[in-house]
Amino acid sequence: MTPKLGLIGGYLGSGKSTLVNRLLSGALPGRTAVVVNDFGSVNIDADLIQSADGDTIELSNGCICCQLNDDVARTMTALAAREDLDNVICEVSGVGDPGELAAWRSYPGFGAGPVVVCADATAIVRLSRDQYVGDTVRRQLGSAELVLIIKTDLAMPGDAAAALAVCEAAAPQALVVQQDPLDPQLTAALVFAAEVPPSAAAGPVVADAHTDVHSTCTVAVPGPIDVDSLRLALSAQSQRLVRAKGIVQDSAHRWHEVQLAAGRVEVKERSSGAPTPDGARLVLISAGADRTASLEQARAKLVDAVGVVPMAVPGR
Ligand SMILES: Nc1nc2c(ncn2[C@@H]2O[C@H](COP(=O)(O)OP(=O)(O)OP(=O)(O)O)[C@@H](O)[C@H]2O)c(=O)[nH]1
CATH class of the missing domain: 3.40.50.300 (P-loop containing nucleotide triphosphate hydrolases)
Structure with a gap:
């Protein structure tokens, strides 16, 4: 095959x-x-x-x-x-x-x-x-x-x-x-x-050009969380973040996927239960000239609002 x-x-x-x-x-x-x-x-x-x-x-x-x-x-x-x-x-x-x-x-x-x-x-x-x-x-x-x-x-x-x-x-x-x-x-x-025409050869890769305008960090969500508060806190950061996503657990021990994309927050209960063993995480991504400051501010707001725990210094 x-x-x-x-x-x-x-x-x-x-x-x-x-x-x-x-x-x-x-x-x-x-x-x-x-x-x-x-x-x-x-x-x-x-x-x-x-x-x-x-x-x-x-x-x-x-x-x-x-x-x-x-x-x-x-x-x-x-x-x-x-x-x-x-x-x-x-x-x-x-x-x-x-x-x-x-x-x-x-x-x-x-x-x-x-x-x-x-x-x-x-x-x-x-x-x-x-x-x-x-x-x-x-x-x-x-x-x-x-x-x-x-x-x-x-x-x-x-x-x-x-x-x-x-x-x-x-x-x-x-x-x-x-x-x-x-x-x-x-x-x-x-x-x-679909039958589609094959693409032309790609142009030269501009090393890291696309990663250079984005910054990311990860926060841990160590225990059950108020998912509505997280939804509100993430919505309030939608100007600072181009993307956030993760898997969190509510106080009834149900798991939820949380997504921020294009300024919209979506929370969906997971049918398939817990994530991989290292548990609940949220990845935050910012872009633009002020990306590092935006990321740090957004992370600080989430720490205050729902008690997430910073895991990494903004990496890129
Ligand atoms: N309403 C609606 N929402 C959608 C649709 N497709 C995706 N979404 C939502 O858009 C958000 C991002 O979707 P993903 O599929 O995770 O996007 P992605 O491109 O894989 O994201 P990254 O891997 O982070 O780049 C999620 O909240 C999805 O539920 C759609 O057709 N309609």
Whole structure:
């Protein structure tokens, strides 16, 4: 069996893991291994990906597209040698460029799946023009063979049309698809099966350019927490943070996924229970010229509001 290797990219919080979960929960037939790379030292995505057979491989401590070459080579060659897989999906970090990994699709043992870049219908126009992250976002779109406009259920009609225009302009080489708001699962299936023109060779990697405009830190959530207070505290920090995500436990010992993306906070109870053994964590990410100060201020507010415990000095 030759597994099809597909790459999924898109800016922080654009909906990559959600798409992967849709693919794993029926949209993609057969057995699938997932490679995930988070921006930040703690790979929350590995807990958020609902791989039924445990085939989720985490690549942490760096960006998969420009910093982890040896890890990528080891992982890809091992996956290409497996005979039990139908698909391999590689979810690139939200600041990474999936085009940098596209050549792995012609490695012996892999078949070519698409390079999909997710775009948040409610945020892509602003992000693509942003002074600090715009380059990263446009580069991701420029690497796409297929752009999937996600969160169409949240977008006003005008936002959806503007998102489409921005994506078509930034990714003239790609097929641009809008997620069916009523059946995102079907869209996911069609996206991975689509015949798309192969991408042109990626341009030179500007070492760390995309990681340089972002800073991240991790906080521990040592015990049960008031999840509504956390929701409010995170909402209040949405100007300072471009992304936050994690898994926390409430006072009734129920586990919740907490996400801040594009200024919106979402809290969902987890059906599958506790995260991996080192427990509840929140990853915070800021961007721009004041990113270190923003991150420290946001972290301090969360410490005051809900008693999270700083784990690391802002790293990047
Ligand atoms: N309403 C709505 N929310 C969505 C959709 N897709 C994703 N989300 C939400 O957007 C937030 C971020 O989604 P993720 O899938 O974790 O985003 P991501 O791109 O994997 O994030 P990073 O790995 O941190 O870059 C979560 O709160 C999701 O529930 C969608 O189609 N509609």
